[in-house]
Amino acid sequence: xxxxxxxxxxxxxxxxxxxxxxxxxxxxxxxxxxxxxxxxxxxxxxxxxxxxxxxxxxxxxxxxxxxxxxxxxxxxxxxxxxxxxxxxxxxxxxxxxxxxxxxxxxxxxxxxxxxxxxxxxxxxxxxxxxxxxxxxxxxxxxxxxxxxxxxxxxxxxxxxxxxxxxxxxxxxxxxxxxxxxxxxxxxxxxxxxxxxxxxxxxxxxxxxxxxxxxxxxxxxxxxxxxxxxxxxxxxxxxxxxxxxxxxxxxxxxxxxxxxxxxxxxxxxxxxxxxxxxxxxxxxxxxxxxxxxxxxxxxxxxxxxxxxxxxxxxxxxxxxxxxxxxxxxxxxxxxxxxx
Amino acid sequence: xxxxxxxxxxxxxxxxxxxxxxxxxxxxxxxxxxxxxxxxxxxxxxxxxxxxxxxxxxxxxxxxxxxxxxxxxxxxxxxxxxxxxxxxxxxxxxxxxxxxxxxxxxxxxxxxxxxxxxxxxxxxxxxxxxxxxxxxxxxxxxxxxxxxxxxxxxxxxxxxxxxxxxxxxxxxxxxxxxxxxxxxxxxxxxxxxxxxxxxxxxxxxxxxxxxxxxxxxxxxxxxxxxxxxxxxxxxxxxxxxxxxxxxxxxxxxxxxxxxxxxxxxxxxxxxxxxxxxxxxxxxxxxxxxxxxxxxxxxxxxxxxxxxxxxxxxxxxxxxxxxxxxxxxxxxxxxxxxx
Numbered sequence: 001x002x003x004x005x006x007x008x009x010x011x012x013x014x015x016x017x018x019x020x021x022x023x024x025x026x027x028x029x030x031x032x033x034x035x036x037x038x039x040x041x042x043x044x045x046x047x048x049x050x051x052x053x054x055x056x057x058x059x060x061x062x063x064x065x066x067x068x069x070x071x072x073x074x075x076x077x078x079x080x081x082x083x084x085x086x087x088x089x090x091x092x093x094x095x096x097x098x099x100x101x102x103x104x105x106x107x108x109x110x111x112x113x114x115x116x117x118x119x120x121x122x123x124x125x126x127x128x129x130x131x132x133x134x135x136x137x138x139x140x141x142x143x144x145x146x147x148x149x150x151x152x153x154x155x156x157x158x159x160x161x162x163x164x165x166x167x168x169x170x171x172x173x174x175x176x177x178x179x180x181x182x183x184x185x186x187x188x189x190x191x192x193x194x195x196x197x198x199x200x201x202x203x204x205x206x207x208x209x210x211x212x213x214x215x216x217x218x219x220x221x222x223x224x225x226x227x228x229x230x231x232x233x234x235x236x237x238x239x240x241x242x243x244x245x246x247x248x249x250x251x252x253x254x255x256x257x258x259x260x261x262x263x264x265x266x267x268x269x270x271x272x273x274x275x276x277x278x279x280x281x282x283x284x285x286x287x288x289x290x291x292x293x294x295x296x297x298x299x300x301x302x303x304x305x306x307x308x309x310x311x312x313x314x315x316x317x318x319x320x321x322x323x324x325x326x327x328x329x330x331x332x333x334x335x336x337x338x
Numbered sequence: 339x340x341x342x343x344x345x346x347x348x349x350x351x352x353x354x355x356x357x358x359x360x361x362x363x364x365x366x367x368x369x370x371x372x373x374x375x376x377x378x379x380x381x382x383x384x385x386x387x388x389x390x391x392x393x394x395x396x397x398x399x400x401x402x403x404x405x406x407x408x409x410x411x412x413x414x415x416x417x418x419x420x421x422x423x424x425x426x427x428x429x430x431x432x433x434x435x436x437x438x439x440x441x442x443x444x445x446x447x448x449x450x451x452x453x454x455x456x457x458x459x460x461x462x463x464x465x466x467x468x469x470x471x472x473x474x475x476x477x478x479x480x481x482x483x484x485x486x487x488x489x490x491x492x493x494x495x496x497x498x499x500x501x502x503x504x505x506x507x508x509x510x511x512x513x514x515x516x517x518x519x520x521x522x523x524x525x526x527x528x529x530x531x532x533x534x535x536x537x538x539x540x541x542x543x544x545x546x547x548x549x550x551x552x553x554x555x556x557x558x559x560x561x562x563x564x565x566x567x568x569x570x571x572x573x574x575x576x577x578x579x580x581x582x583x584x585x586x587x588x589x590x591x592x593x594x595x596x597x598x599x600x601x602x603x604x605x606x607x608x609x610x611x612x613x614x615x616x617x618x619x620x621x622x623x624x625x626x627x628x629x630x631x632x633x634x635x636x637x638x639x640x641x642x643x644x645x646x647x648x649x650x651x652x653x654x655x656x657x658x659x660x661x662x663x664x665x666x667x668x669x670x671x672x673x674x675x676x
Contacts (some may be wrong), residue, residue: 049606052607058604058607059603059607060606060607060608116529185448211530226602226603228604230602238351245602245605245606246606247603247606248602248603248606251600251602251603252603257594261599261602262589264564264565264568264583264586264589264599265390265564265585265586265589265590266395266396266614267583267612267613268387268398268583268584268585268586268614268616269390269396269397269398269585269614269616270398270614271613271614271615271616272613272614273611273612273613273614274605274611274612274613275605275609275610275611276604276605276606276607276608276610276611277606277609278606278609280606281609304359312372
C-alpha cells in the first residue's frame with residue numbers, strides 16, 4: 001500500500017490563517033476503482049478563493065471540513081487508472097490538490113482534464129493555460145464584455161489573475177491601469193507587462209490614486225480586491241461602466257468587516273453593472289479560451305510569471321504568503337519528487 | 339406680463355434638507371418663442387432622486403444651481419404655444435416642475451409629452467402612467483429580467499415606485515416580499531397591494547427580517563433604498579440573483595456615509611448581477627410600457643395611491659416629508675388654481 005501526505009484543515013482561521021490552522025497527515029492511498037484515477041500530484045495551486053472556504057459560512061462551494069484535506073487545483077501524473085482513456089503516464093489537472101496522491105472520480109463533470117506538455121510546461125497549465133487564465137479571460141470577455149476604446153482598471157494586477165487580465169486587455173489594444181501592493185510590483189506592471197499606468201495602493205487613498213492614474217475615468221473594472229478598491233473604481237467609472245467581480249481578497253481575512261461600499265448612488269447615476277462570476281458556469285467556453293491563450297503564449301504576447309514554493313509541507317506558508325501579496329504572478333507549490 | 343411663483347434652491351442641504359434650503363420667488367413669465375411652449379402647471383411630483391441633485395457632486399444630471407428653480411416632473415395645460423402640434427389647452431407632462439408657469443423648449447428630446455385624460459386622471463400621468471410606473475416596469479423587465487418562479491423583494495415597497503414594482507411582479511404571478519417603514523404601510527402592502535409577505539424595517543435587523551420573510555431566499559431585488567437593505571438582499575439571494583438598483587434613498591441624507599456593503603464576496607459566490615438604471619436610457623420602451631400599464635390600470639390590477647400636498651409653497655415640505663417616508667404611494671403637489 002502506498003502512503004501519501006496531505007494537508008488537513010485543523011482549525012477555522014479567525015482573520016489571517018496561521019500555520020497551526022493546517023495539519024500534515026500521512027494516509028494510506030487506496031487503489032482506484034472503476035471510474036477512478038489515482039494521480040501523483042507534482043504541482044498544486046494556492047488561490048485566494050480558498051480562504052472563504054476555510055470559514056464555516058455560505059460560499060461558492062461547501063466549506064472545507066475540519067480534519068479533512070483541503071482542496072484546490074493541482075497537476076499530476078496518472079499512476080493507476082480505472083478509466084480507459086486516462087492511462088498511467090497521462091498528465092492531468094484536477095481539483096484535489098493539497099495532497100501527494102489524489103484519487104479522483106472521473107465521473108464528476110470536469111473533474112479531470114488531460115493537458116498537453118508540448119504546449120507549455122506543467123506549471124503553465126495551472127496558471128496561464130489553466131483556471132487562472134480562464135478566469136481572467138471570462139471576466140474580460142464574457143462578463144465585462146470589453147469594447148473598443150474601453151479604459152480598463154485591474155486590481156491585484158501583479159497577481160495570478162490580474163496580471164493576465166491586464167495583458168489580455170492590452171492585447172486587445174485597450175488602455176490598462178493596474179494597482180499592486182509594492183513598488184517592485186508596480187515596476188513589473190509597467191516594465192514587463194506593458195500596463196499604461198500603475199500605482200501602489202499602499203501609497204495613499206485608493207480613490208485619489210486611481211483618479212490620478214485615470215484622469216479621464218475608466219469603463220471596466222476587473223475586481224480582485226473589493227472594499228476600497230471597488231469604491232474607488234465606482235468613483236472613477238464613466239457612464240455605463242462594468243465591473244467583473246472575480247474576488248474580494250481585501251475582505252477574506254477580515255473577521256468582522258465594518259467598512260464597505262459607500263457610494264452606491266453612483267451605481268444608479270452612472271448606470272453601472274456589477275457582476276460576480278465563477279468559472280464553473282462557463283465551462284463551455286474553455287476550449288475557446290484555450291485556443292486563444294495558447295496562441296498568445298506562443299506569440300510571446302502573454303508574459304507568464306510564477307512564484308514557486310517547494311514541498312507539500314510548505315503549502316500553508318505559500319498560501320498565507322499569497323494572501324499577504326508575497327507572490328508575483330501565480331503562486332504555486334512544487335511537490336517533492338517532481 | 340403674467341407673474342408666476344417658483345421654488346429656488348437657496349442653499350445646499352447638509353444631511354436632511356430644511357425649509358430654509360428653499361426659497362419661493364415671484365418672476366415675470368415670458369411669452370413663448372418659436373419651438374417653445376408656455377405651460378401652467380397644475381400638478382408636480384417630488385421624487386427621492388431630486389435629493390442627490392441638491393448636492394454639488396457628480397450625479398445622473400447636473401446639480402441644481404443655487405438661486406435657480408428646482409426641476410422635476412410636472413403636469414400642466416398649455417397656455418401659449420410656439421409649437422404647431424401643441425395648441426393651447428393641451429395637457430402635457432414635462433420636466434420643469436417646482437414653478438407655476440414653465441417655459442419648455444420642445445426641441446429637447448422627450449422634453450414634453452401630451453397625455454390623454456380619457457385614460458386616467460391627471461395625477462396618474464405623474465405616477466402609475468408616468469415616470470414612476472415606467473421606472474418600476476423597467477427595473478423588473480428590462481434590468482432584472484423577471485423569470486417564472488422568481489421570488490422578488492422590493493424595498494420602499496409602499497412608496498411610489500416600490501408599490502408599483504411589487505404589484506407588477508404579482509401580476510406576473512410571482513412571490514413578492516416588501517419592506518416599508520411603518521406598521522400601517524406593511525398592512526397596506528399585505529391587504530391592499532397583494533404582497534405575499536412584508537415587514538417593517540424599523541422592527542430590527544433588516545438581514546434577519548428578510549431571512550424570516552423569505553426563508554427560501556430571493557432571486558430578484560428591486561432596490562430603492564441601498565445600504566443595509568442591499569446588504570440584506572445579497573445575504574438572501576439565491577445563485578444567479580439580480581438586483582435592479584433604482585435608488586439608494588438610505589444614503590441621500592447622509593453627509594458622511596460610514597456604513598455600506600460588507601458582504602461583497604457573496605457577489606462572487608452567488609454570481610450576482612447588480613445594475614443601476616435610469617429611465618432616460620430606455621425611452622424607446624415607453625410606448626410598450628404605456629400599453630401594458632394602461633391595460634392593468636383599466637382591469638383594476640394596479641392599485642394606485644397618492645399622497646397629495648396642496649400649493650406650490652408646500653412643495654418643499656412635501657419633498658422633505660417624502661424623504662422621511664411620510665407618503666404612501668406617489669407624493670404629489672397640486673398647485674393653486676388646479
